[in-house]
Amino acid sequence: MDTTTYSKTLLRFGIICCACGYILNNFFGTLLGIFIFLYLYFIQDIAYLKIEGKLEGTLKERQCSKIVFKAHGGNTIPALDFSSPHGTLSYLLLKGDNWRYIINVIPFKKGEFILDVKGKVYDIRELFSEDYSNSFKLQVEPSVEGLKYHIEKENQLTLLSKGTPDPEIGELKLYEVGDDPRRIDWKRSLKVNKLLVRKLQHLEDRSIYLLLDVGSSMRRFAKRDRNKLDYALSLLLSILAGIKEDLHIILYEDYRIRKKYLFRKVGGYPKKDIFKKILEDLEDIKTVPLEKYIPNTRGVCKGYKNQIDLPSIVRGNSGILQCAKLLSKMKIGTVIVITDLESNILPLFKSVDILSKKGFKVVIYALYTPSFNLDEKDLLEEDILLKLYKHYKNREKIIKNLRRRGAIVVDVSYRDSIKDILNKVNRRT
Known part of the structure; x- marks a missing residue:
């Protein structure tokens, strides 16, 4: 059994008390020193520095699996490290009635997995310690x-x-x-x-095309802390984190392409620099606050034309349609569109048709506007509730139409976490 720094400090203090009591003829100093010696002796005698480790959980090959190491040992404090030659891992200590380590493991291969546990076990007062070393064998399931x-x-x-x-x-x-x-x-x-x-997959990597709608409907908000553009940018950043192929980002408005970016995978590219450029270009975009949000029930938003300056609009032209025509001349890949389905929907239908016929895979993240602009108290108004129902039914038809044309549509609510959204599309691709 080893002594800790606390125990050594207490022992030295006891010696000093005895020495001072002897030199100064102080009975109480000597008595205090003797009491400290007896305290350390009896604590060491009764300290039981043994723990029983137990593992719970299953491991799957090449997947992040969670296992729990429970340390049972009465009045003990474990300080353990975990390692394994058969995988990568990280762990977190949780305190409670029993000490638990939550271990996240990614095994390299199926079969036997050895987890090495080493460290020290302290008594509840942290005066004495003892080395702990053990190995556990687990079976890794195929995946x-x-x-x-x-x-x-x-x-x-x-x-x-x-x-x-x-x-x-x-x-x-x-x-x-x-x-x-x-x-x-x-x-x-x-x-x-x-x-x-x-x-089936092509022998060459597919390019990724990210299209972000920054049109008038995306700029409008009734709740400042629920701005659709901010949410769309967060989603865009999360998608960027998992992309390793050639990357094209296009910002489009109702009637034009606003900005194009091209990033090639050769040598890699810093994702922070990409996002910084996009933020700088979006600084000129003015958001439009609304006094009150009224759900759109027409399916084709016509009121946005007078909210932005349109000096060079060509009749029948559209930002998303320009994007589709541009991409149709480029290398086949995956097109990811982030929009709210609130502006003129007909050009989006036509764009999906063009891209699908060319062999592109189209994924649409459709932001559900009412979730960004309405609270539960707003639903008490009968007029709002009625329009919300019509908006929902109309939106449902739009999404079914897009899926029928070959697009993968992920319905995105304000309350959805980014991780859940990305999991949705992974399940559908």
Whole structure:
């Protein structure tokens, strides 16, 4: 059993008390020193510095899994470190009736996983300590992510040895209604007890095109802390964090393209610099505060024309349509549109048709405007409630129409967290 700094300090203080009592003939000083010696002796004698560790949770290959290490030991304080040669991990200590460590683990491969636990165990007064060392064995279950990783690795080896990998096994995904049953990979499906489908992918990376609507409907707000543009920018930044391909960002208004950005993946590009440029360009955009928000029930917003300066508008032209015509001449990839579906919707329909026919994948993040502008107290007004219902039904038709044309539409509410939004689109792609 080892002594801590506190114990050594207390011992020295006891010696000083005894020495001072002896030199100064002070009985109380000597008595205090003797009491400290006896206290340390009995505490050391009764201290039980043993803990029993228990692990709970399951591990999946190449997936972030959560396991809990519970330290049972009565009046003890554990100070432990966790490590493993079979994966990366991070951990957090939670105090309570029992000491618990929440450990986030990403195992490298399926099979045996060894978790090494080392550290010290202190008594409740932190006067004495004892070394703790133990190892735990866990089993890592196979997963879809693990299979994807190993297939990718096989493809890289094939590319080095033969020159070209088979595009049929470039990626796996869970089977969904509508997928071709002939693409089911039965061998790998049996390993994880789930139907897996082989996805076709191009041998070259697909470009990513981010289109952000900064038109008049996106600028209007009734709640200053719920500005749609600010929310859209936060969503844009989160999407940027996961993109490694060539990146094109286009800001468009009702009748024109406002700004275009091109970032190539060669050498990488700093995401903060991209976002800084966008923010600088958006400083000139004036938001429009509303005294009261009234849900739009017409499907095609006609009132925005007199709210912005339109000196060079060509009849029948549209910002989103200009974007679609521009992208149709570029490399095929994935188009991500962030809009609120509140402006003229017909050009958006036409744009989706143009892009889908060219082979682009179209993903639309549709911001639900009422969630940004209405509170529960506003719903007490019968007129607002009626218009809100009509707005909802009309919006539902628009989204169904877009999906019928081949677009993936993610309905986004103000209360949705960015992580949940990105998970929605991952489930649909």
